[in-house]
Amino acid sequence: xxxxxxxxxxxxxxxxxxxxxxxxxxxxxxxxxxxxxxxxxxxxxxxxxxxxxxxxxxxxxxxxxxxxxxxxxxxxxxxxxxxxxxxxxxxxxxxxxxxxxxxxxxxxxxxxxxxxxxxxxxxxxxxxxxxxxxxxxxxxxxxxxxxxxxxxxxxxxxxxxxxxxxxxxxxxxxxxxxxxxxxxxxxxxxxxxxxxxxxxxx
Amino acid sequence: xxxxxxxxxxxxxxxxxxxxxxxxxxxxxxxxxxxxxxxxxxxxxxxxxxxxxxxxxxxxxxxxxxxxxxxxxxxxxxxxxxxxxxxxxxxxxxxxxxxxxxxxxxxxxxxxxxxxxxxxxxxxxxxxxxxxxxxxxxxxxxxxxxxxxxxxxxxxxxxxxxxxxxxxxxxxxxxxxxxxxxxxxxxxxxxxxxxxxxxxxxxxxxxxxxxxxxxxxxxxxxxxxxx
Numbered sequence: 001x002x003x004x005x006x007x008x009x010x011x012x013x014x015x016x017x018x019x020x021x022x023x024x025x026x027x028x029x030x031x032x033x034x035x036x037x038x039x040x041x042x043x044x045x046x047x048x049x050x051x052x053x054x055x056x057x058x059x060x061x062x063x064x065x066x067x068x069x070x071x072x073x074x075x076x077x078x079x080x081x082x083x084x085x086x087x088x089x090x091x092x093x094x095x096x097x098x099x100x101x102x103x104x105x106x107x108x109x110x111x112x113x114x115x116x117x118x119x120x121x122x123x124x125x126x127x128x129x130x131x132x133x134x135x136x137x138x139x140x141x142x143x144x145x146x147x148x149x150x151x152x153x154x155x156x157x158x159x160x161x162x163x164x165x166x167x168x169x170x171x172x173x174x175x176x177x178x179x180x181x182x183x184x185x186x187x188x189x190x191x192x193x194x195x196x197x198x199x200x201x202x
Numbered sequence: 203x204x205x206x207x208x209x210x211x212x213x214x215x216x217x218x219x220x221x222x223x224x225x226x227x228x229x230x231x232x233x234x235x236x237x238x239x240x241x242x243x244x245x246x247x248x249x250x251x252x253x254x255x256x257x258x259x260x261x262x263x264x265x266x267x268x269x270x271x272x273x274x275x276x277x278x279x280x281x282x283x284x285x286x287x288x289x290x291x292x293x294x295x296x297x298x299x300x301x302x303x304x305x306x307x308x309x310x311x312x313x314x315x316x317x318x319x320x321x322x323x324x325x326x327x328x329x330x331x332x333x334x335x336x337x338x339x340x341x342x343x344x345x346x347x348x349x350x351x352x353x354x355x356x357x358x359x360x361x362x363x364x365x366x367x368x369x370x371x372x373x374x375x376x377x378x379x380x381x382x383x384x385x386x387x388x389x390x391x392x393x394x395x396x397x398x399x400x401x402x403x404x405x406x407x408x409x410x411x412x413x414x415x416x417x418x419x420x421x422x423x424x425x426x427x428x429x
Contacts, residue, residue, distance in 0.1 A: 004217060005217055008224075009227075010228045012228075023271075026268045029245075051267060056278075129250055158213075184244075
């Protein structure tokens with residue numbers, strides 16, 4: 001199986017004017033891009049802002065993307081450049097201490113110190129999602145757990161997993177799908193509960 | 203939800219779905235919100251398994267990164283097929299300002315390389331050959347116009363081969379004027395005459411052009427001094 005086929009299918013749709021396909025690309029890569037940007041900035045909220053800029057830049061530059069390289073390689077390059085530029089411009093801009101005195105909340109928001117991603121509620125939800133996924137994986141049958149861990153943690157292809165587990169590629173595909181289904185059932189409960197709590201907070 | 207469809211979605215997320223199926227599913231994925239939500243949870247699973255620090259799994263849709271990007275993109279103009287085509291056309295055939303500049307730079311580079319190559323191909327000491335070649339002409343002129351005014355020998359008229367030089371006359375001339383020559387020059391003149399007698403006038407036995415003409419230069423100087 002050639003790599004990047006699914007990304008390329010989505011990219012071609014975006015290039016033909018389908019914005020919804022770009023949503024799928026953002027959903028798939030948002031965590032990886034934020035993680036990448038976190039190498040340049042420590043603040044998660046600032047990293048998300050930079051990641052957002054990177055995705056918007058990528059969307060605007062997509063007409064020039066010809067598929068010579070993998071989409072994620074191209075996207076990561078944009079994210080790295082965006083992060084570097086953001087760090088340079090941030091270091092050059094002085095902090096306005098008058099704002100601190102007049103409106104402390106706004107000042108905190110500008111500096112990204114107390115954005116929503118770091119509120120206790122957000123951190124709790126994030127931790128809850130992690131523990132749910134991990135406990136769901138622990139509860140999986142051995143063959144499903146091995147398949148999903150080799151895929152998600154080690155990044156092996158289906159063919160490599162098939163070699164490692166001594167089974168056909170079709171079986172690997174089925175095991176990974178069933179593992180995801182089992183995890184997803186638990187995850188949906190958290191998402192729905194999390195959304196309810198968020199609305200109460202809002 | 204169709205289980206086969208979900209299985210395809212899982213394989214597509216891993217880049218393990220055949221291209222033809224990818225095309226169809228990509229179309230559906232971009233429009234089906236339920237499918238997109240599942241796709242999103244697949245991404246969250248991967249991030250949770252890898253324990254990506256600092257990355258939040260935000261369940262609040264209004265602040266979610268993907269939602270914010272989607273909102274920003276919705277304000278952007280849609281990328282049309284024509285846009286892509288125009289971009290490619292501009293790349294392949296449109297006017298580019300750097301084309302004439304780069305063309306000129308290449309031409310200048312080729313010219314510089316040619317000059318350097320020609321200089322590297324010229325034999326060592328060739329400058330001396332060019333400077334000294336008129337010397338024998340002057341000698342010939344002097345010999346042919348022995349009774350003429352002194353300035354006659356400085357205007358070369360016709361280049362004659364050295365083999366036509368009358369060695370007997372020159373020998374007589376040299377002997378007659380040898381008292382005005384320095385011992386070193388006298389020896390050079392004698393060796394030149396001896397060599398010309400044997401048909402190798404002006405040579406010293408070496409093959410390079412610089413060595414051939416050196417002995418010929420001295421007689422001229424001596425002749426001038428004699429006058």
